[in-house]
Amino acid sequence: MLTHPTNFEENCGKGGIFVYLCRIIGRRDGETEARVNTDEQIAEAVKGGGREGQRLMVSRYGQVVFSMIARQVPRTVDAEELTQDTFLRAFSHIGSYDPRRASLTTWLCRIAYRLTLDFLKRRRLPVVPIDDNTAWETDISDEQLEAELSTGREERIQQLEQLMDNLPPDERLLLTLHYFENRSLDECSFIMDATPHALANRLYRIRKKLHKELQKT
Amino acid sequence: MTTHKDTDLREALRRKYADTPQLPADFSDRLMQRLEQQDTKPKRRRVWLYPAVGVVAASLLLLLTLYHYNNVATKEQPLVEKRIAHQRNVEKPVKPQAKEQELAHCETMTQKPSVLITATPTTEEEEQTSTCINEQASAPADNNLHYAKHETTDTTYQKPSRMEDFIVKLADYHQVKGERLECSSDKADSAIVCIAYVFEDKEEQNLFGRLLQAACWYDSKTPGYLLNYSYLQFFFCLKDLQLGLKYLWIAERVNGRILLYSTHSPIDAEVSSECFHNYRDKLTHTNIHQKTKAL
Numbered sequence: 001m002l003t004h005p006t007n008f009e010e011n012c013g014k015g016g017i018f019v020y021l022c023r024i025i026g027r028r029d030g031e032t033e034a035r036v037n038t039d040e041q042i043a044e045a046v047k048g049g050g051r052e053g054q055r056l057m058v059s060r061y062g063q064v065v066f067s068m069i070a071r072q073v074p075r076t077v078d079a080e081e082l083t084q085d086t087f088l089r090a091f092s093h094i095g096s097y098d099p100r101r102a103s104l105t106t107w108l109c110r111i112a113y114r115l116t117l118d119f120l121k122r123r124r125l126p127v128v129p130i131d132d133n134t135a136w137e138t139d140i141s142d143e144q145l146e147a148e149l150s151t152g153r154e155e156r157i158q159q160l161e162q163l164m165d166n167l168p169p170d171e172r173l174l175l176t177l178h179y180f181e182n183r184s185l186d187e188c189s190f191i192m193d194a195t196p197h198a199l200a201n202r203l204y205r206i207r208k209k210l211h212k213e214l215q216k217t
Numbered sequence: 218m219t220t221h222k223d224t225d226l227r228e229a230l231r232r233k234y235a236d237t238p239q240l241p242a243d244f245s246d247r248l249m250q251r252l253e254q255q256d257t258k259p260k261r262r263r264v265w266l267y268p269a270v271g272v273v274a275a276s277l278l279l280l281l282t283l284y285h286y287n288n289v290a291t292k293e294q295p296l297v298e299k300r301i302a303h304q305r306n307v308e309k310p311v312k313p314q315a316k317e318q319e320l321a322h323c324e325t326m327t328q329k330p331s332v333l334i335t336a337t338p339t340t341e342e343e344e345q346t347s348t349c350i351n352e353q354a355s356a357p358a359d360n361n362l363h364y365a366k367h368e369t370t371d372t373t374y375q376k377p378s379r380m381e382d383f384i385v386k387l388a389d390y391h392q393v394k395g396e397r398l399e400c401s402s403d404k405a406d407s408a409i410v411c412i413a414y415v416f417e418d419k420e421e422q423n424l425f426g427r428l429l430q431a432a433c434w435y436d437s438k439t440p441g442y443l444l445n446y447s448y449l450q451f452f453f454c455l456k457d458l459q460l461g462l463k464y465l466w467i468a469e470r471v472n473g474r475i476l477l478y479s480t481h482s483p484i485d486a487e488v489s490s491e492c493f494h495n496y497r498d499k500l501t502h503t504n505i506h507q508k509t510k511a512l
Contacts, residue, residue, distance in 0.1 A: 080244065146223055180234055
């Protein structure tokens with residue numbers, strides 16, 4: 001509630017704390033409700049081919065999409081171009097957007113994910129991949145993994161930062177979406193076009209792989 | 218789904234992506250500009266595409282049609298013409314692979330159980346496995362006479378009459394005259410044709426070997442197929458269901474000579490074996506069952 005700056009004194013003077021709180025609550029509910037409608041309204045506006053709807057979509061979700069792409073692509077110029085491609089594709093395929101399945105931002109991220117992966121595959125950036133075959137040698141439980149990846153040690157964190165670059169793009173993207181952007185596995189599954197269960201397994205393998213690499217160093 | 222803490226991982230990601238660049242302020246304008254360029258750009262009408270596809274499709278169809286008709290014409294060429302064309306060719310050495318194939322085919326046949334035919338004379342027989350022999354003969358006019366190798370593109374079906382034709386050629390080459398026998402129970406029935414030949418039993422001729430090789434032309438699944446042979450006797454039956462005929466070839470060694478009977482008759486006709494016995498007696502001047510006289 002307190003994220004919405006409001007003049008407390010001004011509101012209290014007009015109706016006291018009760019009115020202030022009601023306004024805050026009402027505004028939040030209103031904004032949430034308006035946001036849901038806005039997603040659909042934006043989609044409808046874009047369907048009509050109107051430039052206003054398109055601009056609104058870009059202004060609202062452009063940064064989110066761009067950030068997601070820029071974290072995976074080395075050059076900012078490429079990230080911008082991919083972001084443009086994402087929105088162009090979204091405009092031309094707006095008819096396929098179903099608000100019941102996902103929010104507009106999630107739907108846009110799904111398009112961005114595919115374009116980014118294609119781009120990275122075409123570029124074939126030179127990385128030294130972490131050997132996936134040995135990931136199954138040590139049998140470690142989920143809890144143990146979590147403990148190993150939650151040590152709080154500075155050295156461990158720096159190592160993980162470096163190891164991230166050697167992950168395949170889709171694995172790195174999954175970690176980014178889930179851990180950095182705090183998206184649920186359900187949301188990640190929509191973006192990555194995989195089942196939540198498959199993503200959970202993939203996540204486990206990635207964590208195990210990272211743990212294995214940490215043990216080597 | 219449980220959410221893992223993995224605080225080290227989260228911190229590593231946070232540090233890594235802390236400096237995520239911001240979207241340029243003019244991004245929206247540039248995007249709209251690009252959109253407008255796309256909208257104003259006239260869509261290339263691929264007018265040429267459809268006629269080109271049509272031409273390619275028509276060309277392919279034409280090529281397929283020509284290929285098909287070419288193939289049909291080749292197959293319809295009479296086999297006789299092919300045979301003549303082949304016979305006119307210079308004598309070619311037999312390919313080792315063809316020899317091995319025939320040897321293998323003949324060897325498998327020797328392992329098949331043989332059936333003793335009661336119609337044949339009951340002489341003592343020595344069974345021994347026979348092999349397909351390559352004889353180094355003098356250059357004949359027809360390769361098949363001295364080595365019953367046939368080269369034909371049609372490997373699926375061999376007409377039984379080919380065996381008969383082969384025997385006729387063999388007889389012509391060795392200047393053996395055939396004698397027609399009456400082998401029907403009803404003497405008025407002329408549909409049964411039986412020709413008897415008497416060959417010299419010479420090792421260099423190796424008639425039994427030639428007959429066996431000719432028999433190897435036929436697949437064991439040929440209708441009426443029945444083959445039985447030994448050192449003294451050769452017995453081979455076939456049916457031609459297309460012409461409604463059955464064929465019978467019997468050869469036996471008798472006193473330094475080989476009697477060869479070549480018979481064809483309607484499938485349902487009854488062929489009497491007495492004609493064979495009579496001819497044999499006439500030739501040997503003795504009744505084999507009585508064994509009164511030796512040649």
